[in-house]
Amino acid sequence: MRPILELRNLKMYYDTQAGQVKAADDVSFVLNEGESIGLVGESGCGKTSISMSIMRLLPENARIISGNIFFDGKDMVKLSNDEMNKIRWAGIAMIFQAAMNSLNPVYRVGDQIIEAITTHEPNVTFEEARQRVASLYKLVGLDPERMDNYPHEYSGGMKQRAVIAMSLACNPKLIIADEPTTALDVIVQDTILRELEKIQRKLNMSMIYISHDIAVIAEVASRIAIMYAGKIVEMSDSVTIFKRPAHPYTVGLMSSFPSIRGEKKELVTIPGEPPNLLNAPDHCRFAPRCPFATDECWKHMPSYAEVESNHFVACFHPQNLKKRVSANV
Amino acid sequence: MSDNEVVMKVENLNKFFPMKKSVFSRAKHFLHAVDDINFEIKKGKVLSLVGESGCGKTTTGKTLLKLYEPTSGKITFLGKDVTYIQSSEDRKWFHSRTQMIFQDPFESLNPRKTIFDIVAEPMNIQNFGTLRKRELMVMEILKRVGISPPDAFLWRYPHELSGGQRQRVAIARALVMKPEFVVADEPTSMLDVSIRTQVMKLMMELIKEMNMSFLYITHDLAVARYMADEIIVMYLGRIVEHADSEELINNPFHPYTKALISAVPVPDPEFKRKSVEIKGGIGKPIDPLPRCRFYDRCPFAMEICAQKEPELIEVGKNHKVACFLYNQERR
Numbered sequence: 196m197r198p199i200l201e202l203r204n205l206k207m208y209y210d211t212q213a214g215q216v217k218a219a220d221d222v223s224f225v226l227n228e229g230e231s232i233g234l235v236g237e238s239g240c241g242k243t244s245i246s247m248s249i250m251r252l253l254p255e256n257a258r259i260i261s262g263n264i265f266f267d268g269k270d271m272v273k274l275s276n277d278e279m280n281k282i283r284w285a286g287i288a289m290i291f292q293a294a295m296n297s298l299n300p301v302y303r304v305g306d307q308i309i310e311a312i313t314t315h316e317p318n319v320t321f322e323e324a325r326q327r328v329a330s331l332y333k334l335v336g337l338d339p340e341r342m343d344n345y346p347h348e349y350s351g352g353m354k355q356r357a358v359i360a361m362s363l364a365c366n367p368k369l370i371i372a373d374e375p376t377t378a379l380d381v382i383v384q385d386t387i388l389r390e391l392e393k394i395q396r397k398l399n400m401s402m403i404y405i406s407h408d409i410a411v412i413a414e415v416a417s418r419i420a421i422m423y424a425g426k427i428v429e430m431s432d433s434v435t436i437f438k439r440p441a442h443p444y445t446v447g448l449m450s451s452f453p454s455i456r457g458e459k460k461e462l463v464t465i466p467g468e469p470p471n472l473l474n475a476p477d478h479c480r481f482a483p484r485c486p487f488a489t490d491e492c493w494k495h496m497p498s499y500a501e502v503e504s505n506h507f508v509a510c511f512h513p514q515n516l517k518k519r520v521s522a523n524v
Numbered sequence: 525m526s527d528n529e530v531v532m533k534v535e536n537l538n539k540f541f542p543m544k545k546s547v548f549s550r551a552k553h554f555l556h557a558v559d560d561i562n563f564e565i566k567k568g569k570v571l572s573l574v575g576e577s578g579c580g581k582t583t584t585g586k587t588l589l590k591l592y593e594p595t596s597g598k599i600t601f602l603g604k605d606v607t608y609i610q611s612s613e614d615r616k617w618f619h620s621r622t623q624m625i626f627q628d629p630f631e632s633l634n635p636r637k638t639i640f641d642i643v644a645e646p647m648n649i650q651n652f653g654t655l656r657k658r659e660l661m662v663m664e665i666l667k668r669v670g671i672s673p674p675d676a677f678l679w680r681y682p683h684e685l686s687g688g689q690r691q692r693v694a695i696a697r698a699l700v701m702k703p704e705f706v707v708a709d710e711p712t713s714m715l716d717v718s719i720r721t722q723v724m725k726l727m728m729e730l731i732k733e734m735n736m737s738f739l740y741i742t743h744d745l746a747v748a749r750y751m752a753d754e755i756i757v758m759y760l761g762r763i764v765e766h767a768d769s770e771e772l773i774n775n776p777f778h779p780y781t782k783a784l785i786s787a788v789p790v791p792d793p794e795f796k797r798k799s800v801e802i803k804g805g806i807g808k809p810i811d812p813l814p815r816c817r818f819y820d821r822c823p824f825a826m827e828i829c830a831q832k833e834p835e836l837i838e839v840g841k842n843h844k845v846a847c848f849l850y851n852q853e854r855r
Contacts, residue, residue, distance in 0.1 A: 237716035350805045380576040380743065385787040385800050407717060410789035414797075433793035451721040452791050453746040455773050462750065464725055465718040468686055 196227040198265075199368055199401045200249070205262035207241075207248045214474045218244035218257075220425040223499065226369070231395060231402035233416030233433070235409050235448075237469050241425040242405045243292065246371045249403075250289055251279050267368065285315045288367040290358055292374040297358060298346040305332075305342025308361045315365045331360040336390055352383035359391065363398075370395075373405045388415055409448060413437060421445045424470050424480040427499065431506040441502060441513040443485045479511070487512040530600075531705050531737040532588065533564040537597035539580075539587050543810060556809040557583040559761035561597075562836070565705070570731060570738040572752030572769070574745055574784070576806050580761040581741045585707040588739065589622050602704065620650045623698040627710040629690035633682040639666070640678040643697045650701065665696045669726060688719035695727065702734055709741045724750060745788055749773050754842070757781045760809040760817040763836055767843040777845040780818050816848070824849055 207219040218241045226232055234242045247253055249264055251271065264271045266286060271279065291297045299307055305328050312324040319327075329339040335356040346354060355375065362370050375391065376384040392415055395402050406412050412419055413433055420430040421442065429442040440446045447465040454460070467484040470476075479485070482492040491511050499509040502516060539558040542551030557580045565571045573581040586592045588599060590609065599607045601618060609615045623646070626632035633642055643662045647653060653661070666674035669692040682690055691711060698706055711727070712720040728751065731738055740751045748755050748769065755772045757765045757780065765778040776782045783802045790797060801823040809817065816822070816829040828848050836846040 381787040410791040413793045414789050453750045455746045464721045
């Protein structure tokens, strides 16, 4: 397996009048070709900031302080905006949050996808692009005849499919799906997730799924990164994350989710609220809510380390490990 | 008041919205948002309305609280017919005993009012007690919902609070008058996971403590399972299934309920769900034909399903289903 995307110690801060907001703080991960990973976290934990850093679609007050983003071997942080434009959509495409709003209401849906194709591949004729859109429509389960409809004539699920078709328009190597199903009803969500999984496997694409819903991520991602307050606190394959979560925050998340399978279990709550990332503290950011916190946690930031093979955790007191090892020594 | 008393009873409730082309034209078409619904909620019990968006669950809740006038049917609250309230006395009596918690705490709190004014508003409207008494009650309820210390928050504004704190304030406002009946419309769907569990638990505690009756509206069956004693599944304005929550989750009858349950993602990567058999999306119940509303999407649709509407019939203890698959001998 070849790595397609690698983030190395990425730091992305927002400068605000009140101070610096550390939206992505020392984030590292590797995504291999054909692999799908899930980024899970609560709102404001920096999930979307990471995807926007990768696409370099940042607002003016955001700065990539340090770190590298390697895509296909090239460090994208150093690229100029023109060079980035070539990578966007052709190399990395994105399915935005609230996809229903990312279609322009006054253009036909098909034409919007054709525009995306002809912008990035100027040699493609209109007819060829139309052909390609028709086959994309079939791929995502839409009737090609609906190409000439306007967005308001589509249902929520159909718009979502159209947006997925658009993201596939230029055969990207990587797709970032930011909350692709959050606004949809469960039954539609189910069909869209299955569609995405099928397409990903068929085209051997790499995917990054971003969601607050750990159950959705469990269904589609082979590896999962748990984010908390701008940092990845745990990352491993999805079975390990669910069966043996090591970080106390992950442990808490797992038992705070109501499930409709099995016995009705008592829900466990994580006390407190996620911290404000404005002038975030230097100690472990989960310490105020952590049942295992010790003096050490209030003094130092735990480093993000491999505690078992392919299981990365940033915690002084990792739980549920097979072999008791002390991390961060 | 005995514990078995029915607090809210709904009989053949209908709410149709006229679909007008312009303000002056007469409506020729009607959207059947709530169509012939029957249920009752006993003292201290939680009933959950579950369904996809556009199935009429919010309309039902709002009609119960008289935020909409029902088209027809009968609503009985504490033994009194409140379908059409005429006198202002009755209105005061009704509204001081019922409350609503809304979905979005960012929109349901007036940004120009302080937390004290927001929570005290129901008492101001009802002319309840002296200012001193109101202050004490606001402090007490804020403390109870976990806004502490309350005096540190009394003079703050909603924008200074986090989403979880705002929803707690919204709950405090709904419960400060100790209502008998509360409609909660997706109160946790805008909150983050770790906060959502806190708020769910808080509501459960308060329901027990105050012995309130709750109508809990949600699209999430897993949440309904945790909150409710009974669950009603709605589809296009109709009740399709009604049972005790564990029974409904573990032993669903209606094809739609089955599909809903199998569509809920499971937080376990090793669990392989059965795929959902139904296709397409939910439509709109505008002038619906007299047939099963699930007919177009149902994998088991039969001839009879296109000819008349299935009635809600008992298939087990406290378990009702509206589907011809289960009442063949009776049809």
